[in-house]
Amino acid sequence: MNSGARMNDQDWMHDILARSSREPEPAWSPDKATIAAGGRRRRRLRAVSVGGGAVGALAVTAAVVIGLGGIVGGASAGPGPGTPKSTSVFDYAAISVSGSGKGPSNVLPVSAVDKMSGLIDVLDPAHEHLRSMASGSGYPLPRYRTVADGSSSVKDVTTITATSVYTTDGKVPAAGSKAPNGSVSIMVAATSDQLGRNVYNEPDVSRDNIPCGYALPDAFQSTPPAHTPHWSKCTSTQLPDGSKVDSSSTPDGDGTVSAAIREYPNNGGGIAVVWTDYASWKTTLGADVALMDRTPDPSAVLKPNPFDEQELAVVLSDPSLGPTSKPKAAGGGPKQFLKTIDLGADATYDPASSSGGTGDLPMDNGCDYKDINPLAKQGRMATYTVTAPGAKKVVVSELEYPLPAGTGPSTLATARSQAKGGCDQHGSLYSKDTAKDLPKGIGDEAFVETGVGTGAVTTWMRFGDTILRIDVTQGQAMPDLSAPADQAWLVEVAMAAAAHWTAKD
Amino acid sequence: MRGPDEAEFDELVAGRAHALRRTAYLLCGDWHQAEDLVQVTFMKLHASWQRVRRQEAFDAYLRKTLLRACIDEKRRARWRREAPTAVLPEVVASGPEPDGVRDVLVGGLRQLPPRQRATLVLRYFEDLSVEETARLLGCSPGTVKSQTSKGLTSLRAIVDPALLARTEELA
Numbered sequence: 001m002n003s004g005a006r007m008n009d010q011d012w013m014h015d016i017l018a019r020s021s022r023e024p025e026p027a028w029s030p031d032k033a034t035i036a037a038g039g040r041r042r043r044r045l046r047a048v049s050v051g052g053g054a055v056g057a058l059a060v061t062a063a064v065v066i067g068l069g070g071i072v073g074g075a076s077a078g079p080g081p082g083t084p085k086s087t088s089v090f091d092y093a094a095i096s097v098s099g100s101g102k103g104p105s106n107v108l109p110v111s112a113v114d115k116m117s118g119l120i121d122v123l124d125p126a127h128e129h130l131r132s133m134a135s136g137s138g139y140p141l142p143r144y145r146t147v148a149d150g151s152s153s154v155k156d157v158t159t160i161t162a163t164s165v166y167t168t169d170g171k172v173p174a175a176g177s178k179a180p181n182g183s184v185s186i187m188v189a190a191t192s193d194q195l196g197r198n199v200y201n202e203p204d205v206s207r208d209n210i211p212c213g214y215a216l217p218d219a220f221q222s223t224p225p226a227h228t229p230h231w232s233k234c235t236s237t238q239l240p241d242g243s244k245v246d247s248s249s250t251p252d253g254d255g256t257v258s259a260a261i262r263e264y265p266n267n268g269g270g271i272a273v274v275w276t277d278y279a280s281w282k283t284t285l286g287a288d289v290a291l292m293d294r295t296p297d298p299s300a301v302l303k304p305n306p307f308d309e310q311e312l313a314v315v316l317s318d319p320s321l322g323p324t325s326k327p328k329a330a331g332g333g334p335k336q337f338l339k340t341i342d343l344g345a346d347a348t349y350d351p352a353s354s355s356g357g358t359g360d361l362p363m364d365n366g367c368d369y370k371d372i373n374p375l376a377k378q379g380r381m382a383t384y385t386v387t388a389p390g391a392k393k394v395v396v397s398e399l400e401y402p403l404p405a406g407t408g409p410s411t412l413a414t415a416r417s418q419a420k421g422g423c424d425q426h427g428s429l430y431s432k433d434t435a436k437d438l439p440k441g442i443g444d445e446a447f448v449e450t451g452v453g454t455g456a457v458t459t460w461m462r463f464g465d466t467i468l469r470i471d472v473t474q475g476q477a478m479p480d481l482s483a484p485a486d487q488a489w490l491v492e493v494a495m496a497a498a499a500h501w502t503a504k505d
Numbered sequence: 506m507r508g509p510d511e512a513e514f515d516e517l518v519a520g521r522a523h524a525l526r527r528t529a530y531l532l533c534g535d536w537h538q539a540e541d542l543v544q545v546t547f548m549k550l551h552a553s554w555q556r557v558r559r560q561e562a563f564d565a566y567l568r569k570t571l572l573r574a575c576i577d578e579k580r581r582a583r584w585r586r587e588a589p590t591a592v593l594p595e596v597v598a599s600g601p602e603p604d605g606v607r608d609v610l611v612g613g614l615r616q617l618p619p620r621q622r623a624t625l626v627l628r629y630f631e632d633l634s635v636e637e638t639a640r641l642l643g644c645s646p647g648t649v650k651s652q653t654s655k656g657l658t659s660l661r662a663i664v665d666p667a668l669l670a671r672t673e674e675l676a
Contacts, residue, residue, distance in 0.1 A: 009654075009657040009658060009661055010629075010657065012657075012661060013625065013629045013657055013660070014629060016606060016609075016610050016664070016669070017610070017629055017630055019606040020605070020606040020607035020610050021527070023605045023606060023607050025523075025526075025527070025536075026536050028523075028526065028536075028540055029522075030518050030519075030522040030540075030543065030544060030547065031544060032515055032518055034544060034548075035518065035544055035547040035548050035551055036511070036514070036551060038544075038545075038548035038551070038552075039509075039547075039548045039549075039550070039551020039552045039554070040551070040552075042548060042549065042551075042552035106516070143512070143513060143516070153563070153564075352565065352640075353636075353640050355565065355569075355640075356569065356640050356641060356643050357643055358643045358644070359642075359643040359644070360644075362620075362644055362645075362648045364647075364648060364651045364652075378643075381640070381643065383636055383639075383640065395635075395636050395646060397636070397639065397645055397646055399644075399645055425655070425658075428651060428654050428655075451647055453651060454647035454648065454650055454651040455647060455650040455651070456645065456646060456647030456650065458645070458647060469645060471645040471646055471647050473635060473636070473646040473647060473650070475634075475635065476635065476650065
């Protein structure tokens with residue numbers, strides 16, 4: 001691509017990174033033995049320096065076990081918000097995970113695991129029929145871990161698909177087995193779009209392999225779509241919780257493919273089941289090209305068909321498979337920092353945001369000022385999300401800067417002076433920055449900087465030699481908080497922040 | 506304190522090591538140093554396994570530790586550079602022309618101030634949001650935005666389009 005000059009900076013950067021990522025890299029493998037030896041050595045050294053004796057060590061171990069979510073595939077599952085009620089999906093299905101992250105995830109949200117396991121427990125209560133083909137493969141099975149919904153480790157997971165083969169005798173079929181069997185795919189999607197909804201903008205219409213307007217891409221990866229589908233009229237039921245359950249089925253030779261989908265309201269995702277009552281090349285028959293284009297051999301079809309679309313729809317309508325309420329982050333903010341209630345009714349605090357700390361106090365107005373101010377010690381930080389009064393969803397970051405003794409007043413004076421305009425550079429209009437004093441009584445002094453150059457509205461407060469800063473941002477955009485209600489909200493937030501910081505609560 | 510389950514830890518190393526090495530290379534500009542930094546990062550994770558696992562924050566921990574390891578390495582390197590010497594070092598001849606886009610990119614990144622370089626790598630290579638980047642760098646989101654803007658403009662001015670085009674022809 002030679003059009004670098006025409007691209008904006010961000011596209012140019014993405015382009016150059018994408019091109020560089022296609023280039024070969026020097027071969028390398030991490031030295032796992034050295035890593036493990038180094039890790040053990042560090043742990044030993046820390047244990048020796050910490051001391052504390054056996055009682056302390058036992059207490060720490062106990063806390064760790066309680067804090068873990070469910071661990072599946074080798075270790076025990078401890079109680080806690082991440083522990084599933086049933087592990088059937090791990091015992092009787094093969095799992096695949098899709099996500100927006102860089103690679104496959106082995107961490108699953110507990111609600112999805114509970115729903116998939118619950119469905120398996122209903123479809124095969126005595127666990128006599130459904131089996132995981134992976135368990136007979138001889139390969140080591142992936143190890144999955146469950147965590148509470150809302151955990152940052154599952155934020156990138158978009159769909160989870162569990163696939164089981166239905167056997168008549170409970171034995172995992174050998175590869176190539178032509179005995180009749182079936183396959184079931186259960187797919188949990190984080191958003192309705194990921195169910196493949198309205199691919200052709202024809203809701204509730206079945207065509208091709210899109211039953212009821214849902215493409216179900218991941219479910220059909222694991223279980224075969226019909227060869228020349230003739231889907232039955234889509235049956236649709238509205239449930240009290242706002243979910244909609246659709247179902248449809250199609251013959252495929254002597255066999256049948258049935259699908260039922262429960263879509264949650266407000267693009268909240270959903271759960272789908274695709275059931276095929278015949279042995280297929282995707283399950284037991286092997287990737288024989290000749291078989292792929294053919295309708296199933298009658299001898300491979302289960303008689304009678306153990307599940308039809310109505311049964312699947314009824315199973316999916318169970319209240320236990322309803323939408324999972326999105327959990328609010330635990331806690332309302334760290335000690336001395338803002339509480340969610342100070343920001344607004346829908347405010348959430350991200351506890352992970354407090355894992356880091358401030359390293360220095362940067363000031364930035366585009367001019368050649370000294371822009372990095374060292375701190376006496378590391379400060380704390382916290383991030384919240386809230387809808388400001390003007391209906392803008394904004395991110396609020398509170399940052400603490402403990403400055404060297406005696407430098408607080410002069411540093412804030414510099415910040416104030418830099419906030420009143422600046423030098424435009426690289427398209428950032430620092431000259432439009434403004435500073436406005438806040439009422440007296442908020443710390444020793446306080447002002448609000450509308451930082452057009454940095455794309456943030458920042459409240460600066462000083463408490464002796466500590467500066468407290470509240471940044472309001474809105475992605476890459478500059479938040480417009482000029483409306484009177486937003487201005488009043490900024491002052492209220494500053495007063496609340498000052499009150500918490502001085503009261504040390 | 507217990508160490509990690511070996512199979513689980515090996516799986517994590519296998520899954521994350523190469524992506525981390527790429528990040529480290531963009532930050533420090535040297536494959537061998539990048540490999541050392543990744544090894545050190547995983548050693549620290551191994552030592553802190555239970556705590557990090559409890560928080561379900563492997564990726565954040567690995568990124569943060571890698572960043573710190575890079576900074577520590579730079580500090581050590583600066584200290585080493587400042588050692589007095591009686592003999593002037595020979596002038597090092599300029600290296601060969603870069604033979605790929607990555608060389609050109611890394612050459613440009615090395616000329617940026619460390620904060621701007623880290624901001625660009627985290628925002629565009631690691632695809633982190635403004636807020637996530639701010640958290641990792643211990644600064645405000647506004648600073649990330651301004652550093653991103655400055656860094657991109659500077660990098661674009663540094664990277665020679667003709668050199669980029671030549672690497673493309675070679676490819």
